[in-house]
Amino acid sequence: MPRKIIVIGAGAGGLTAASTARENDPDAIIDVFTEDEHIAYSPCAVIYAIEGVIKDFDSIIMHTPQFYKEKRNISVHTRTRVASVDVDKKTVTLASGTAMPYDSLVLATGGKMFVPPIEGARLPGAFTIKDVNGGKAIKAALQTTNCVVVVGAGVIGLMMAVAVRNLGKKVTVVERYPNVIPRIIDEDMAAIVQKHCEELGIRFVMGTPITAIKGKEKVESVVAGGVEYPCGTVIMATGIRANLDLPNQMGLEIGQLGAVRASGTLQPYRNDHLVKDIYVAGDMMMCESAATPGPIMSQLGSTAVRQGRVAGINAAGGYATYPAALSPWVTYLGEIQAAGTGLSKGLAEYFGLSTVEGKATGLTRARYYPGGKSITAKIIADKETHRILGGQLVGGEEVTGRINWLTASILKGATVEDFATSFENAYCPPTSMVKDVVNQAADALMEQLKLACQKK
Amino acid sequence: MPRKIIVIGAGAGGLTAASTARENDPDAIIDVFTEDEHIAYSPCAVIYAIEGVIKDFDSIIMHTPQFYKEKRNISVHTRTRVASVDVDKKTVTLASGTAMPYDSLVLATGGKMFVPPIEGARLPGAFTIKDVNGGKAIKAALQTTNCVVVVGAGVIGLMMAVAVRNLGKKVTVVERYPNVIPRIIDEDMAAIVQKHCEELGIRFVMGTPITAIKGKEKVESVVAGGVEYPCGTVIMATGIRANLDLPNQMGLEIGQLGAVRASGTLQPYRNDHLVKDIYVAGDMMMCESAATPGPIMSQLGSTAVRQGRVAGINAAGGYATYPAALSPWVTYLGEIQAAGTGLSKGLAEYFGLSTVEGKATGLTRARYYPGGKSITAKIIADKETHRILGGQLVGGEEVTGRINWLTASILKGATVEDFATSFENAYCPPTSMVKDVVNQAADALMEQLKLACQKK
Numbered sequence: 054m055p056r057k058i059i060v061i062g063a064g065a066g067g068l069t070a071a072s073t074a075r076e077n078d079p080d081a082i083i084d085v086f087t088e089d090e091h092i093a094y095s096p097c098a099v100i101y102a103i104e105g106v107i108k109d110f111d112s113i114i115m116h117t118p119q120f121y122k123e124k125r126n127i128s129v130h131t132r133t134r135v136a137s138v139d140v141d142k143k144t145v146t147l148a149s150g151t152a153m154p155y156d157s158l159v160l161a162t163g164g165k166m167f168v169p170p171i172e173g174a175r176l177p178g179a180f181t182i183k184d185v186n187g188g189k190a191i192k193a194a195l196q197t198t199n200c201v202v203v204v205g206a207g208v209i210g211l212m213m214a215v216a217v218r219n220l221g222k223k224v225t226v227v228e229r230y231p232n233v234i235p236r237i238i239d240e241d242m243a244a245i246v247q248k249h250c251e252e253l254g255i256r257f258v259m260g261t262p263i264t265a266i267k268g269k270e271k272v273e274s275v276v277a278g279g280v281e282y283p284c285g286t287v288i289m290a291t292g293i294r295a296n297l298d299l300p301n302q303m304g305l306e307i308g309q310l311g312a313v314r315a316s317g318t319l320q321p322y323r324n325d326h327l328v329k330d331i332y333v334a335g336d337m338m339m340c341e342s343a344a345t346p347g348p349i350m351s352q353l354g355s356t357a358v359r360q361g362r363v364a365g366i367n368a369a370g371g372y373a374t375y376p377a378a379l380s381p382w383v384t385y386l387g388e389i390q391a392a393g394t395g396l397s398k399g400l401a402e403y404f405g406l407s408t409v410e411g412k413a414t415g416l417t418r419a420r421y422y423p424g425g426k427s428i429t430a431k432i433i434a435d436k437e438t439h440r441i442l443g444g445q446l447v448g449g450e451e452v453t454g455r456i457n458w459l460t461a462s463i464l465k466g467a468t469v470e471d472f473a474t475s476f477e478n479a480y481c482p483p484t485s486m487v488k489d490v491v492n493q494a495a496d497a498l499m500e501q502l503k504l505a506c507q508k509k
Numbered sequence: 510m511p512r513k514i515i516v517i518g519a520g521a522g523g524l525t526a527a528s529t530a531r532e533n534d535p536d537a538i539i540d541v542f543t544e545d546e547h548i549a550y551s552p553c554a555v556i557y558a559i560e561g562v563i564k565d566f567d568s569i570i571m572h573t574p575q576f577y578k579e580k581r582n583i584s585v586h587t588r589t590r591v592a593s594v595d596v597d598k599k600t601v602t603l604a605s606g607t608a609m610p611y612d613s614l615v616l617a618t619g620g621k622m623f624v625p626p627i628e629g630a631r632l633p634g635a636f637t638i639k640d641v642n643g644g645k646a647i648k649a650a651l652q653t654t655n656c657v658v659v660v661g662a663g664v665i666g667l668m669m670a671v672a673v674r675n676l677g678k679k680v681t682v683v684e685r686y687p688n689v690i691p692r693i694i695d696e697d698m699a700a701i702v703q704k705h706c707e708e709l710g711i712r713f714v715m716g717t718p719i720t721a722i723k724g725k726e727k728v729e730s731v732v733a734g735g736v737e738y739p740c741g742t743v744i745m746a747t748g749i750r751a752n753l754d755l756p757n758q759m760g761l762e763i764g765q766l767g768a769v770r771a772s773g774t775l776q777p778y779r780n781d782h783l784v785k786d787i788y789v790a791g792d793m794m795m796c797e798s799a800a801t802p803g804p805i806m807s808q809l810g811s812t813a814v815r816q817g818r819v820a821g822i823n824a825a826g827g828y829a830t831y832p833a834a835l836s837p838w839v840t841y842l843g844e845i846q847a848a849g850t851g852l853s854k855g856l857a858e859y860f861g862l863s864t865v866e867g868k869a870t871g872l873t874r875a876r877y878y879p880g881g882k883s884i885t886a887k888i889i890a891d892k893e894t895h896r897i898l899g900g901q902l903v904g905g906e907e908v909t910g911r912i913n914w915l916t917a918s919i920l921k922g923a924t925v926e927d928f929a930t931s932f933e934n935a936y937c938p939p940t941s942m943v944k945d946v947v948n949q950a951a952d953a954l955m956e957q958l959k960l961a962c963q964k965k
Contacts (some may be wrong), residue, residue: 065943101939115876226896247585327588355936383935385937419554422554422557450907452940458917464927477837494674
């Protein structure tokens with residue numbers, strides 16, 4: 054009898070799980086269910102399609118259900134909701150009532166956009182950034198609006214604000230925390246990002262939660278801090294919460310961050326026991342932090358792909374584990390790239406760690422070589438062990454490789470001393486300084502440690 | 510009595526040593542001697558000044574002797590040759606006959622361009638790429654030549670060929686080895702680089718040593734493999750050898766790679782003993798490889814800076830050591846960047862290691878995001894331990910951070926498994942693929958290891 058594998062969710066996690074299961078079991082019957090009409094697209098690419106950097110919404114869709122059927126013998130069922138899962142009987146029941154048995158089940162239903170419970174949140178003209186159809190709706194609305202409020206200054210909110218600004222609209226970003234990309238990057242780095250966005254013409258209302266969206270038949274203004282900001286369109290980028298519809302129905306354990314708790318094999322828990330033959334992947338689950346013991350939410354496509362791979366191997370009867378994660382991320386806003394990995398100073402303090410930090414600003418090329426762009430690197434280390442806990446970068450180019458460099462270093466237990474003394478950097482005038490800004494940040498951190506030592 | 514520190518050589522190694530010594534000893538009397546007229550410039554920047562990317566030769570010079578005197582109280586003596594060093598009496602004697610005592614001495618006299626011992630090598634119109642004045646002479650010669658032969662297809666030779674080609678000249682590169690950047694990168698990666706240079710219009714004569722430079726009063730042609738290549742200018746980029754004039758005079762031990770052997774503290778040896786109060790830095794010394802036990806030549810400005818720092822600390826009475834090195838490097842040729850770290854497959858085999866390699870080609874952005882450039886990554890690992898020994902990259906952008914990523918990973922003992930399972934990469938459509946090409950290369954390597962395992 055061939056193995057029956059059911060995957061719920063057709064995002065990065067679910068489709069990677071399905072494809073990986075196929076690689077590991079050529080005979081399995083693999084079905085994927087999704088409520089969405091479109092599959093295999095990158096949600097952040099929706100923003101680029103709204104802006105028009107990517108010409109149309111079709112081109113962000115990597116593959117169709119036909120592709121999966123023909124090339125991988127995987128049946129993808131779009132616009133199909135799974136109503137419930139019976140963990141004991143090992144069956145999935147669709148909204149239509151059809152029940153299907155499984156040998157292995159992968160849950161990858163992702164996240165839901167959080168919409169603040171305020172007056173007017175459902176008015177026409179108020180949007181969340183979610184799927185392809187949602188993106189098309191925003192694009193259509195922007196045809197007739199000149200004034201947009203983006204709620205939330207996280208990475209997605211800022212990306213959206215830049216995209217709308219690039220379309221020539223007036224944009225105001227309203228954020229309840231005092232700095233952009235809150236918690237994820239520290240205030241000093243956030244200030245560089247915000248300043249750049251302001252230079253692009255984006256207005257910020259910081260430290261001010263939105264309290265209402267006003268309008269008769271459609272959005273007319275947003276209220277925050279008692280001030281009314283007129284606008285024709287509101288785009289809410291107020292975060293993603295794990296989609297817990299099925300996990301709650303199934304009685305799976307939800308961890309302290311409001312997402313499914315999973316083992317290294319990505320199996321969920323129920324009544325304090327691992328659930329057999331079920332695996333989770335993507336935005337619906339918590340990860341273990343690799344910087345310090347404790348749970349983190351990753352909520353990245355790149356993470357979902359890695360988890361999907363583990364879930365797929367295990368669903369196909371193999372064995373793989375998902376390790377603790379640092380969740381490195383990068384984004385491009387106007388002319389600058391911002392990136393981070395591991396813990397910010399704020400998050401490290403939340404975890405009870407004492408930190409020291411070092412920061413340096415340099416150029417992406419030798420000083421005398423034309424075209425160099427400013428780049429700032431920050432490294433956060435544990436004050437006692439000098440182990441690096443996290444890093445942040447903001448610069449005009451060449452940020453991604455550097456954040457991966459910091460990520461691998463942290464995962465291998467690197468200390469500030471490693472960076473300051475043994476970690477060499479490649480140099481040529483058109484691509485780097487003779488001492489890279491990351492190494493310079495480590496040197497600055499060494500100075501901080503020396504000072505701290507002298508004070509003792 | 511203030512400490513008397515003498516530094517011989519005013520390149521990256523010597524000047525970093527002098528500046529670091531000053532930081533560590535505010536009272537020392539520091540003198541730097543160099544035969545060169547100019548100081549504190551990057552030799553590879555000379556090529557950009559010849560091409561005109563950098564407007565003039567002055568702008569590649571970071572600092573003048575006046576700067577060092579005024580800002581750091583360091584006396585830099587240009588056009589001043591040191592004739593000998595008396596190690597026992599601890600004195601330096603200048604060519605003028607003046608003898609100067611020292612408490613600490615830093616030797617950083619760098620390398621000499623190797624000129625093959627062939628007919629015509631000293632004819633007018635035949636150049637080596639060396640210093641600022643040499644660069645000016647090449648620039649002047651190119652005013653009246655349309656046809657140039659570059660001898661040597663190493664990084665410097667290729668950079669020179671691209672620069673001359675960008676000036677609209679006919680360029681032929683003659684190389685004795687069958688592939689460009691021989692030994693440093695492997696044939697498959699070299700092929701990508703060579704193809705790109707050919708697309709720029711550069712002609713290659715490979716696997717063919719030059720046997721003569723012909724001409725009556727000045728260069729008229731180059732002979733290689735029995736074929737005569739007419740040209741008005743020949744630029745020899747046939748490698749750098751350690752400058753051993755002073756080490757030989759001082760009786761210092763020369764290692765098997767023809768360079769000064771040094772301890773971790775960067776002290777040279779004489780009669781099997783460490784020499785007290787003398788330190789070396791830069792192109793004149795051998796390093797220990799961090800990929801496998803054995804000596805390597807680094808010959809990089811970035812290495813010289815790191816060694817200069819160690820030499821400077823020790824010369825000022827402190828204690829620092831220079832660790833084993835991987836010597837990551839990067840270069841920009843036309844539209845592509847090439848980089849490497851650690852051992853190539855060829856070098857690993859020279860060291861007696863069995864290797865497995867993985868390679869992947871991807872894009873620098875998401876497939877659907879405009880402007881992505883091709884990038885190829887290769888990882889070489891030890892067949893037994895799976896430890897990564899080296900990496901190479903060729904791509905249109907964002908290569909430097911990735912090679913630093915590989916470098917730190919190797920230095921921390923990373924295995925292929927680390928890359929394939931735990932090393933996350935940051936992702937956003939305008940700067941990366943959801944799985945980075947470096948991780949994809951590791952996946953390819955894992956497949957090779959699986960196949961090798963199945964064969965057993």
